[in-house]
Amino acid sequence: MAKITINGKELTVADGTNLVDAAEEHGIDIPHYCYHPGLSIAGQCRMCYVEQEGNPKLQVACNMKCSDGLKVTTDSARVKDAVKWSLEFHLVNHPIDCPICDQAGECGLQDYYMKHGQYQSEMHEDKVHKEKVVDLGDNVVLDKERCILCSRCVRFTAEVSKTNEFGIFNRGDRSVIGTVDDKPLTGNYTVNTVDICPVGALTSKDFRFEQRVWFLDSAESVCNGCSKGCNVFIHHKKGRHIYRLKPRFNETVNSYWMCDKGRYTYKDSNYDRRLTHAKLLGVDLPHDEAISMWAADLNVFTSTERMDEIGVYLTPNQTNEELSALLELFVNKFKITKFFAEDVEGLVKADSAVDNFLLRSDPYPNSKGFLETLKKFGVKLGSLSDMAQSIEKQRLMHLIFVVPEGQRQITQLTGVAEAIRPDHFVVVLTPNRFAQELFASSLSIPTLSHFEKTGTVVNHGGLAQKISSNFKMFKEAFSIESVMKQLADAQSSGRKKERTGS
Amino acid sequence: MGFFGKLESKSYIIGILKGLTITGTHFVKNLVGLGDRPTIQYPEQRRKYSDKFMGVHVLTKKHDGEIACTACMLCATNCPAECIHIVAAQSPNPKVEKYPAIYEIDLLRCVFCGFCEDACPVDAVRMGRDYEMAELSERNFVVGIEYLKDRPQLQGKNISVFHEPDKIVKRGEKSASAPAGSKFAKAS
Numbered sequence: 001m002a003k004i005t006i007n008g009k010e011l012t013v014a015d016g017t018n019l020v021d022a023a024e025e026h027g028i029d030i031p032h033y034c035y036h037p038g039l040s041i042a043g044q045c046r047m048c049y050v051e052q053e054g055n056p057k058l059q060v061a062c063n064m065k066c067s068d069g070l071k072v073t074t075d076s077a078r079v080k081d082a083v084k085w086s087l088e089f090h091l092v093n094h095p096i097d098c099p100i101c102d103q104a105g106e107c108g109l110q111d112y113y114m115k116h117g118q119y120q121s122e123m124h125e126d127k128v129h130k131e132k133v134v135d136l137g138d139n140v141v142l143d144k145e146r147c148i149l150c151s152r153c154v155r156f157t158a159e160v161s162k163t164n165e166f167g168i169f170n171r172g173d174r175s176v177i178g179t180v181d182d183k184p185l186t187g188n189y190t191v192n193t194v195d196i197c198p199v200g201a202l203t204s205k206d207f208r209f210e211q212r213v214w215f216l217d218s219a220e221s222v223c224n225g226c227s228k229g230c231n232v233f234i235h236h237k238k239g240r241h242i243y244r245l246k247p248r249f250n251e252t253v254n255s256y257w258m259c260d261k262g263r264y265t266y267k268d269s270n271y272d273r274r275l276t277h278a279k280l281l282g283v284d285l286p287h288d289e290a291i292s293m294w295a296a297d298l299n300v301f302t303s304t305e306r307m308d309e310i311g312v313y314l315t316p317n318q319t320n321e322e323l324s325a326l327l328e329l330f331v332n333k334f335k336i337t338k339f340f341a342e343d344v345e346g347l348v349k350a351d352s353a354v355d356n357f358l359l360r361s362d363p364y365p366n367s368k369g370f371l372e373t374l375k376k377f378g379v380k381l382g383s384l385s386d387m388a389q390s391i392e393k394q395r396l397m398h399l400i401f402v403v404p405e406g407q408r409q410i411t412q413l414t415g416v417a418e419a420i421r422p423d424h425f426v427v428v429l430t431p432n433r434f435a436q437e438l439f440a441s442s443l444s445i446p447t448l449s450h451f452e453k454t455g456t457v458v459n460h461g462g463l464a465q466k467i468s469s470n471f472k473m474f475k476e477a478f479s480i481e482s483v484m485k486q487l488a489d490a491q492s493s494g495r496k497k498e499r500t501g502s
Numbered sequence: 503m504g505f506f507g508k509l510e511s512k513s514y515i516i517g518i519l520k521g522l523t524i525t526g527t528h529f530v531k532n533l534v535g536l537g538d539r540p541t542i543q544y545p546e547q548r549r550k551y552s553d554k555f556m557g558v559h560v561l562t563k564k565h566d567g568e569i570a571c572t573a574c575m576l577c578a579t580n581c582p583a584e585c586i587h588i589v590a591a592q593s594p595n596p597k598v599e600k601y602p603a604i605y606e607i608d609l610l611r612c613v614f615c616g617f618c619e620d621a622c623p624v625d626a627v628r629m630g631r632d633y634e635m636a637e638l639s640e641r642n643f644v645v646g647i648e649y650l651k652d653r654p655q656l657q658g659k660n661i662s663v664f665h666e667p668d669k670i671v672k673r674g675e676k677s678a679s680a681p682a683g684s685k686f687a688k689a690s
Contacts, residue, residue, distance in 0.1 A: 097599075098574070099572045099574030099576070099600075099623050099624065100572050100573070100574065100599050100600040104574075132599065133599060208592070209573070209590040209591055209592065209600055210590075212574075212575045212579065214579065215575075215579075
């Protein structure tokens, strides 16, 4: 530990911490553009000036490591003046087209101008115009004019994604950021450059003009794209529509980054891909009626002791709590024995990092937790081909599918869906509109999508992560836990009616 | 009871007579055209409203006929009635980056406060002069770009529908340089 003094306040920080981080830890804001804790140090932006005792010149804080006896001032008039005019230099050629810039609202230039700038510009020269709207592949749009040359993206592609695509071209005020010949970006980590860009030079194509950021609310969750379990922020508007995912710092899992594939998993949660109403044979019906209909059919099987004719399909997309609720009812209460899923054990065994960084080959966020929970309840899994065969031979008459959002299960289940005949009773618990369309003759009950859930998922390394999003997109969709509770209530009340003969 | 009771029960007659006198005086005055009548023969006669009157909005046009709005959504942000709905998109015009694919104002929700006009950084939305609104369906009060920039009521009215960026007043400059309709001059 090192004892340092910032603005006359004595602080104890870990030896060798970067001064910008150490100050932020203790609530002192040192403005910076080029410094990013996940990247190397460039000292490009000259915004993090501090006055060090015993040093006649101002120093950049991002290049200072904390050691015993370090004494700096961040709020002296000299520092404030230096920061102010550094900022003016950044804005010399900046077009200030905030009305059409997607970064507006979360832009470093806007924030620092209000905090540290507030000057009357002393520049009389015309601005240097550069290329706007440069297409950099499927995910990123570049605006060379807005760039302040902090080189964060250059360092990201050099150090983290190792694709070495960005560079600074030309000299002086004609310097521009870009790729060679404006070639599109490759790889699976391109949108991270958008996240780290402190201004609006790099913007996401997916989010382009979609929404102003000040309208967005934020919720914390975990990505469901693969078994890595990257921590994310969900940016949604009033819980009605999700607009984007942003990585959330977690040192042990994803650091500051996430992959492009995971970034777009939010699309399956939005209205156009969601089942928004309970449906029977494709026709809307009230939620309570759907539950009581399901309970009535289950009662037929339980009262005639035909529990082995019930088959349940599960996926590791469910959280541990959801699986416990499902199995508590199905295994402990209804004594259902036939459970089916994709070969999850095989997926876990073959799980590896696809591109030596974040993305993994196992497409489920909770495979480990899934296997553990099943073990706890003593459930053995059958394969999907078994399921299709048993359905064809009429050994399974009541089928329960718990299908998550996304296309993977839809393609997997086509074989099973083809085997289904009109005399099978099919229940689909899903947030996914396509699952309802696949099992057209089913009783479909809408559930929550991954990003609305509260619960625990276990990632590939066995790390259990809590997710609690705290918003709900449709009032008709319920969590699986509450659907199970409603089902248990409806089932027991149905049996009482049978007994009393009313 | 007796005398006092009788008087009490008849005292309203004086009040009635006083009231009738006022009504009758106005009736006669108006009948012979001497009265100072507050009513007018609308719609043949119309009142002159102030230049500051805030009626149905106008979306200004650039001189090539395209709307000046850049879909920055500051008007929607500033709107206290939440009546402005904008969907931004990439403009088909290569010289323009962002434009509103949909710009709708729900005139029934609108309180005509003019905050949208204040918020606009590019002088793209102004408060117009029209106040006569009658439609058969509520849906018709949700008006889009076509109505806001080109409706027939805008012809010949005391409002410019053209976006005038050169008349935007910079902070610190004297606003005297702005034209007579300096209501539209903006501090940038």
